[in-house]
Every structure is written in C-alpha cells, then in structure tokens.
Amino acid sequence: MTEDATGIAVRQWGELAPGAVLLDGFHAIKHALRFGARVGPVLTTDAAAVLALADRLADDVTEVLRGLLTEVDRDALRGLVPRGHTTEVAALAARPAREDNLAALAHRPRPAPVVLLDNPRNLGNVGAVVRLAAGFGATGVVTTGDLDPWHQNAVRAGAGLHYATAVERVETDGLPPGPLFALDPEGEDIRSVVLPDDAVLAFGSERHGISDEVRARADRLVSLPMRPQVSSYNLATSVRMALFHWGGPKAAG
Numbered sequence: 001m002t003e004d005a006t007g008i009a010v011r012q013w014g015e016l017a018p019g020a021v022l023l024d025g026f027h028a029i030k031h032a033l034r035f036g037a038r039v040g041p042v043l044t045t046d047a048a049a050v051l052a053l054a055d056r057l058a059d060d061v062t063e064v065l066r067g068l069l070t071e072v073d074r075d076a077l078r079g080l081v082p083r084g085h086t087t088e089v090a091a092l093a094a095r096p097a098r099e100d101n102l103a104a105l106a107h108r109p110r111p112a113p114v115v116l117l118d119n120p121r122n123l124g125n126v127g128a129v130v131r132l133a134a135g136f137g138a139t140g141v142v143t144t145g146d147l148d149p150w151h152q153n154a155v156r157a158g159a160g161l162h163y164a165t166a167v168e169r170v171e172t173d174g175l176p177p178g179p180l181f182a183l184d185p186e187g188e189d190i191r192s193v194v195l196p197d198d199a200v201l202a203f204g205s206e207r208h209g210i211s212d213e214v215r216a217r218a219d220r221l222v223s224l225p226m227r228p229q230v231s232s233y234n235l236a237t238s239v240r241m242a243l244f245h246w247g248g249p250k251a252a253g
C-alpha cells in the first residue's frame with residue numbers, strides 16, 4: 001500500500017522529533033524563523049489559514065512558511081502534538097549547538113547582562129523569562145538544576161524566542177563570567193545600584209530562593225522595593241523589574 005502525504009509527514013516527524021525542538025503554534029514558528037532557526041517540517045490542518053495569518057501578522061515569514069508547510073489531517077496532528085496550539089500549526093526545529101551558546105554567553109566585552117535562573121521549578125516561568133531576555137536584548141538565560149530550559153513547555157511559554165538569545169543549562173561552578181548580582185529580598189535596594197552591561201543577574205527558585213552556592217558566589221545581593229509583609233514577587237516579574245532597571249536595549253542610531 002502506498003503511503004499518503006499525511007503518512008509520509010507523520011513518519012518524517014517521528015524520525016526527526018527526538019532531539020528536535022517542538023514549535024507549537026504560529027507565534028513560536030514565526031519567532032524561530034525570524035531569529036535564524038533551522039525549521040522544518042511544519043505541519044498544519046489548514047495551510048491557507050496559516051498563510052493568511054502570516055500575511056496579516058508577519059508577512060516577513062509568509063514565503064518561507066509557504067515552502068515549509070505540509071497539510072495533514074487533524075487526528076494526525078493531534079497524535080503528534082496532543083494539546084496543540086489553537087493556530088493548528090506545529091513544527092520541529094534544530095536546537096542550537098551547546099558550544100555556540102556557551103561561547104556567546106562567555107564572550108567579553110558583554111553588551112548586555114546574562115540572566116541566571118537558579119534551579120527554577122516552573123517551565124512557564126522559564127519561558128516567560130526567555131521572552132523577557134529576548135525583548136530586552138539580554139545576552140542570554142542560563143539555568144542551574146534539573147529542568148531543561150528548552151523543554152517544549154518552556155519554548156511554548158517563550159513564544160519561540162529561545163532562538164533570539166542564548167539559552168543553556170549550566171553547573172553552578174560553570175557560570176558565565178562577570179560580576180554576579182543575586183536578587184534577594186534581603187539585599188540592598190536596587191534603586192541605589194547600577195547594574196553593568198556585563199552583569200550576571202541571578203534569581204532564585206520559586207520555592208527556595210537563591211541557593212547557598214549562588215549566594216556564596218555573589219558579588220552583591222540586591223532587592224526590589226517591596227512593601228512590608230509582602231514576602232516576594234513572582235520569578236518572571238522580578239526578572240522584568242531588574243532588566244528594566246538595567247536599562248534595556250540601546251536605542252538605534
């Protein structure tokens with residue numbers, strides 16, 4: 001029996017999926033394409049709808065997408081991506097080489113901070129932080145602990161922006177170079193601190209805060225202003241405030 005187009009697409013997906021990054025939904029695919037990911041295959045239940053969406057929201061990627069799209073039936077897509085995005089499109093992409101990311105993270109002089117998430121527990125927070133780092137033009141996001149920052153739930157929460165910054169897991173004794181500022185409610189008020197471009201900004205886990213190992217390595221402990229009796233802010237919210245305090249991407253021109 002000859003294999004139909006859906007069968008071929010499903011088989012190829014199965015061969016490529018191990019080790020690849022799942023891009024679930026239009027926005028993740030759009031960002032990955034914009035920031036140079038090697039994307040493909042791209043499967044959808046409705047190619048015309050995806051191309052219309054691209055024309056409306058991101059016409060810079062329409063033509064590339066047109067060449068990558070394969071239409072499959074809904075059951076097939078659900079079989080590959082069980083709780084897929086409402087835009088009914090998903091893709092696989094190559095994960096950037098670890099050595100390239102580590103080189104980008106170690107490169108000096110550094111034009112923008114690295115964000116360190118010290119043993120994060122929530123993949124939604126990891127993705128939200130990657131999205132912030134991409135938007136602020138941070139050099140990258142490194143994590144310690146056992147979560148993979150490229151887990152599909154983190155990539156989905158990051159809207160595919162993992163390709164717009166350097167994202168890697170590292171050991172505590174292999175942190176990127178640069179002055180280490182640990183964010184902690186016990187630290188000195190961040191409003192009196194200048195965060196340099198080559199800073200590593202460390203944030204603790206949702207459960208336990210900054211680990212003893214990172215605390216011991218920190219050059220400074222800094223706090224975000226908070227009213228008495230409030231214990232702490234959400235992790236991603238804290239990263240947002242610290243990056244805003246650093247200053248964000250330099251204005252063009």
Ligand SMILES: C[S@@+](CC[C@H](N)C(=O)[O-])C[C@H]1O[C@@H](n2cnc3c(N)ncnc32)[C@H](O)[C@@H]1O
Pocket residue numbers: 182183184185186202203204205206207208209210222223224225226231232233234235238
């Ligand atoms: C949800 S909080 C961790 C709460 C944890 N129960 C604790 O004991 O610290 C996650 C991280 O956000 C950062 N953070 C939250 N509120 C902060 C504040 N007011 N000042 C500085 N950092 C803060 C810290 O890095 C903290 O480790």
